[in-house]
Amino acid sequence: MKAHLTELLATAAKTIAPDSAELNILLERPKSADHGDFATNLALVLAKPLKQNPRAIATQIIAALPASNYITKTEIAGAGFINFFLSPQSKQVVVKEILAAGAKYGRSDIGGNQKVQVEFVSANPTGPLHVGHGRGAAVGDCLARLLDATGWNVTREFYYNDAGAQIDNLTTSVLARCKGISTEHESFPENGYRGEYINDIAAAFLTKHTVVADDIEVTASGDINDLESMRAFSVAYLRHEQDLDLKAFQIEFDVFSLESALYTNGTVEKTVQALVKSGHTYEENDALWLKTTDFGDDKDRVMRKTDGGYTYFVPDVAYHTDKWNRGFVRVINEQGADHHSTITRVRAGLQALDIGIPKGWPDYVLHQMVTVMRGGEEVKLSKRAGSYVTLRDLIEEVGCDATRYFLAARRADSQLVFDIDLARSQSNDNPVFYIQYAHARICSVLSQWSNLSQQSNQGNAVNLMDVDLSPLNTPHETALMQRLTEYPETVVNAAADLAPHVIANYLKELASDLHSYYNEYKFLIDDESLKLARLSLISATQQVLKNGLDLLGVAAKERM
């Protein structure tokens, strides 16, 4: 319908003002139902080039539009908006469309099955996942689901920084605990990790435990002089811990990449050589520099330090060449806002290599800080981790669904307050329960209808897809159908903006429409045709609620 109207308007515009190609003509869904189902600013933008009153232009435009069965009324409003009102029949179509499409309603093939990678979480294996990682996990997973729903071929990837100084730090912390040094004692490493989990690792190491993580299996030597074993064991132990955190959060990855592998398989060295060959590097003060200023950075960056080690962004550039070589036309890195500084450097490094990587590749979605509140006070401590609130603490306290919803329901680039009391509450204060309740209510009505039908032994079961929908014409029903119609474009917009919170907001409004409808009308009534029409509508609503909740990774409960 929108495409149809847009085409008509474009034709009309050409007829009226042939030279005005650059006009910003909009065809929008007005905020208020009083303004119809679609509205256009066409007459307003034509006012200037034509030097005419917008309302007079609008009159001409309307006269030029052909009659349509779908449009019951066209009016001029306000300064010169043209509002279109659709017929009830044209709105009812969506119900059958949804029931026919089922889980596919809202999905599209815009992505053309192209390869996209979403890298997210990517925590250092130095401790359990915290709330910030949780936000990354929730947002990243939803992004992957959104891209999948819009026809992309998605790979979810987790990158382990298992090669840097923080790992040395971890190893010395475990060593100190193996020796029985208290975290309070002055000989405990100054920047060491002090959480209780370090004790667990030390104990497991000394008793020669075996841990399994993803594709690796490591058995501790139990020898405190064997730092290599201690390092490998500690990393594997924490990767396993993080695997459990992710499992509790119901998040799965397709690929785990290791930073250490980039060194051992020579990718880092090859990348450095290629950069040197590119001519964008120079030696100064015994260090190797990359001229990132050639690519928009405000100063050049060191690649190889005087001690011979590489700075952080070098393996990162190497990692991204690896991503590019794996054929990802699009890469989205979901990270904390503290990664902001690496964006320019990584992109500059990739541009310097001159291997055909587009300028803005890869994409970044950075999320801001999460503050956790309980009883009106900020929660900062976790016994297990020693300092921060762990993801597992949250999941155990408020459940997986609520945690995922709350962490994904806000724009990534704004700071987030996670209210534990709110997430736990089982009332309409809590949007998760509000949405799930709407779904459960529909399930309840439909199952009672199904039971009643069986009892009355009506013979052939009624298929809600074949129902006459013409009785659906109250404001509640119209509003609900309108909302259902908007679902596919909502998914497309959310995916285009890499903004999962758009889905969360949509679902809240759809649930609100449903609760409102539910409260106003009865469904299991004597008027057979009205009953079936209403049941079709709520059945379609149930489907869309489920499809939307799936995008957030939240369960569509059948009862509460």
Next chain:
RNA sequence: GCCCUCGUAGCUCAGUGGAUAGAGCAUCCCCCUCCUAAGGGGAGGGUCACACGUUCGAUUCGUGUCGAGGGCACCA
């Protein structure tokens, strides 16, 4: 000092180059003989941080100021 993000109702947050800026909570009022009241309806509550600019029109775009968070190392 420089860069990035944010600043919308008492609180938590949506939203938008256009029409009267929305929702939930909180406050107040109303609705269960009836399929989940875990719900619904209504009232009050706003200088869209501030200033200037662009525009027919700015809360939205631009610049500056203020405030919050993050980033500015041969750290990761």
